[in-house]
Amino acid sequence: MIELKDVWKVYSNNVKAINGMTLKIDKGEFVYIVGPSGAGKSTFIRLLYREEKATKGEVIIDQTKLNSIKERHVPKLRRKIGVIFQDFKLLPTLTVYENVAFALEVIEEPRASIKRRVMEVLDIVKLKGKAKFLPDELSGGEQQRVAIARAIVNRPEVLIADEPTGNLDPDTAWGIMDILDDISHRGTTIIMATHNKSIVNTLKRRVIAIENGRVVRDEVRGNYGYEI
Numbered sequence: 001m002i003e004l005k006d007v008w009k010v011y012s013n014n015v016k017a018i019n020g021m022t023l024k025i026d027k028g029e030f031v032y033i034v035g036p037s038g039a040g041k042s043t044f045i046r047l048l049y050r051e052e053k054a055t056k057g058e059v060i061i062d063q064t065k066l067n068s069i070k071e072r073h074v075p076k077l078r079r080k081i082g083v084i085f086q087d088f089k090l091l092p093t094l095t096v097y098e099n100v101a102f103a104l105e106v107i108e109e110p111r112a113s114i115k116r117r118v119m120e121v122l123d124i125v126k127l128k129g130k131a132k133f134l135p136d137e138l139s140g141g142e143q144q145r146v147a148i149a150r151a152i153v154n155r156p157e158v159l160i161a162d163e164p165t166g167n168l169d170p171d172t173a174w175g176i177m178d179i180l181d182d183i184s185h186r187g188t189t190i191i192m193a194t195h196n197k198s199i200v201n202t203l204k205r206r207v208i209a210i211e212n213g214r215v216v217r218d219e220v221r222g223n224y225g226y227e228i
């Protein structure tokens with residue numbers, strides 16, 4: 001469902017972040033992206049949701065060539081892809097419920113069905129009881145769970161996570177992994193860039209290691225493989 005064919009990314013400052021990357025990720029896979037700082041992990045992630053465009057080569061999601069789609073079709077692509085970040089990126093003046101509902105494609109949806117879906121995803125992330133809270137009334141782990149709810153509310157086929165546990169203490173990080181595992185079991189493809197060695201080495205999944213913008217290792221049930 002996701003394919004990169006000889007992808008290159010050169011930023012405008014001439015930094016070569018991705019240098020000839022070719023790989024495939026099937027529907028339903030859970031993949032960790034690992035590698036040293038500056039290796040190109042975030043750039044790879046940004047190419048997948050068309051935040052960046054490849055300089056050369058093809059990024060294909062569900063038969064759509066991302067380099068060829070018009071700007072006005074980018075929102076439609078993004079509905080297939082949920083994204084979460086290290087710093088949550090919630091809207092501070094909206095409640096938990098509103099943050100999640102806001103992301104839903106609400107056009108012509110009856111209010112009752114919007115409510116049903118928002119409460120359904122808040123249940124998945126175990127935050128039904130905090131629907132009326134504001135983000136700054138929540139712990140970091142809870143805020144990340146709201147971000148996950150927001151990312152999956154449109155039922156995307158792919159969930160992309162860039163360092164989702166980077167700001168969280170170890171226990172809280174494991175709570176987030178439980179939720180991502182649950183979402184994965186529901187059939188969503190998950191791609192997660194991470195520096196969290198203990199998670200990668202414990203919750204074994206496919207590991208793609210990137211160094212200098214190239215895939216240097218791709219293992220079915222791999223290890224983190226770096227010291228930090």
Ligand SMILES: Nc1ncnc2c1ncn2[C@@H]1O[C@H](COP(=O)(O)OP(=O)(O)OP(=O)(O)O)[C@@H](O)[C@H]1O
Pocket residue numbers: 011012013015016017035036037038039040041042043044
């Ligand atoms: N918007 C940008 N403009 C120019 N150069 C960039 C941009 N974003 C990243 N880079 C450069 O591209 C290279 C790859 O960066 P990237 O953020 O993809 O690495 P990373 O593996 O995610 O690193 P980290 O683990 O530290 O987050 C680095 O040399 C970085 O400085």
